Amino acid sequence: MNKTEITSLLKLLEDPDGKVYSIVRDKIMDNSEMFKIYLENYHSLSIDNLALERSEHLLDEIFFKEFEEELVRYLKNPDSTLLQGALLLERYFNRDVDIKQLEENCDKIIKSVWLELNDQLTGFEKIQVINKVLFREHKFKKYPVGEFKEEYISFTNCISYRKYISPTISLLYCIIAQQANVPLFPADIPGIFLLAYKEELLSQDLFSQNRDEHVFYIHPYDEGGLVNPQIIEKYLKMQKISENISDIDIKTYTEFLFHLFELRIMILKQKNENGFEIDYAEKVMDIYRDNNIYNN
Numbered sequence: 001m002n003k004t005e006i007t008s009l010l011k012l013l014e015d016p017d018g019k020v021y022s023i024v025r026d027k028i029m030d031n032s033e034m035f036k037i038y039l040e041n042y043h044s045l046s047i048d049n050l051a052l053e054r055s056e057h058l059l060d061e062i063f064f065k066e067f068e069e070e071l072v073r074y075l076k077n078p079d080s081t082l083l084q085g086a087l088l089l090e091r092y093f094n095r096d097v098d099i100k101q102l103e104e105n106c107d108k109i110i111k112s113v114w115l116e117l118n119d120q121l122t123g124f125e126k127i128q129v130i131n132k133v134l135f136r137e138h139k140f141k142k143y144p145v146g147e148f149k150e151e152y153i154s155f156t157n158c159i160s161y162r163k164y165i166s167p168t169i170s171l172l173y174c175i176i177a178q179q180a181n182v183p184l185f186p187a188d189i190p191g192i193f194l195l196a197y198k199e200e201l202l203s204q205d206l207f208s209q210n211r212d213e214h215v216f217y218i219h220p221y222d223e224g225g226l227v228n229p230q231i232i233e234k235y236l237k238m239q240k241i242s243e244n245i246s247d248i249d250i251k252t253y254t255e256f257l258f259h260l261f262e263l264r265i266m267i268l269k270q271k272n273e274n275g276f277e278i279d280y281a282e283k284v285m286d287i288y289r290d291n292n293i294y295n296n
Helices: 003-014 018-030 032-040 049-076 082-093 099-114 123-137 155-161 166-179 200-207 229-238 253-270 281-291
Strands: 184-186 195-198 215-219 225-227
Touching: 003 018, 003 032, 003 049, 018 032, 018 049, 032 049, 049 082, 049 281, 082 099, 082 155, 082 166, 082 253, 099 123, 099 155, 099 166, 123 166, 123 215, 155 166, 166 184, 166 195, 166 253, 184 253, 225 229, 253 281
Parallel strands: none
Antiparallel strands: 184 195, 195 215, 215 225
């Protein structure tokens, strides 16, 4: 199709007839790459409100089609990393985010940790390295408890402004841990973001107990501070959670990533927001449930 044919077809988005729109939509979606740039500049072709609204919906469909393909590839690839998944989901919430710059900023932090780690360090010492890099060298600061804005849940916001809440700093910890081969994983405890370090001997040395779960816990929001198991037991009782600390499971990184996705969607809904992110959220979760075959 030449430019004249393309613009003529796009002008048909002004036609209120649903059948006409269905035909036009199918042709656009069959050649979405070609039409994408025209749709992005559709305001120069038409001032018709219906056509402009349809052009936005079509851009959403085109974006989601591409996003779905990337997400399926990510979930089906056993070598996918948590950072790749985090960047992919950031694009879902903000198509204008500079993914390359965000990845470079993350890589700088990861490299800072990696340069200070070695095989002679204990698990506790490895956590101290991560804490030192994040809170002293890169000067990450927490948002105060009780203060919350929608953008605080954004991983981009966390990395760009060095400011965090529990979900974002926990995600960053896990990204660093995976890249640096530190066995740190999200603990499956409702209502709180703790990370579990899987090392039996160190756990016994720290707490002088014979414990079955083979982990010690850190609280990323509290600058990676260690959490005594007795405090966790008390928290479980206060929250009327029937599990004991020995029953606590850990989440895979992919499970954790999509837990954060659902949390972010819930926040948008609580703010009574509408739009693409809400409209397509269930489709994203369906893709996750259908394709998370490696359970990374």
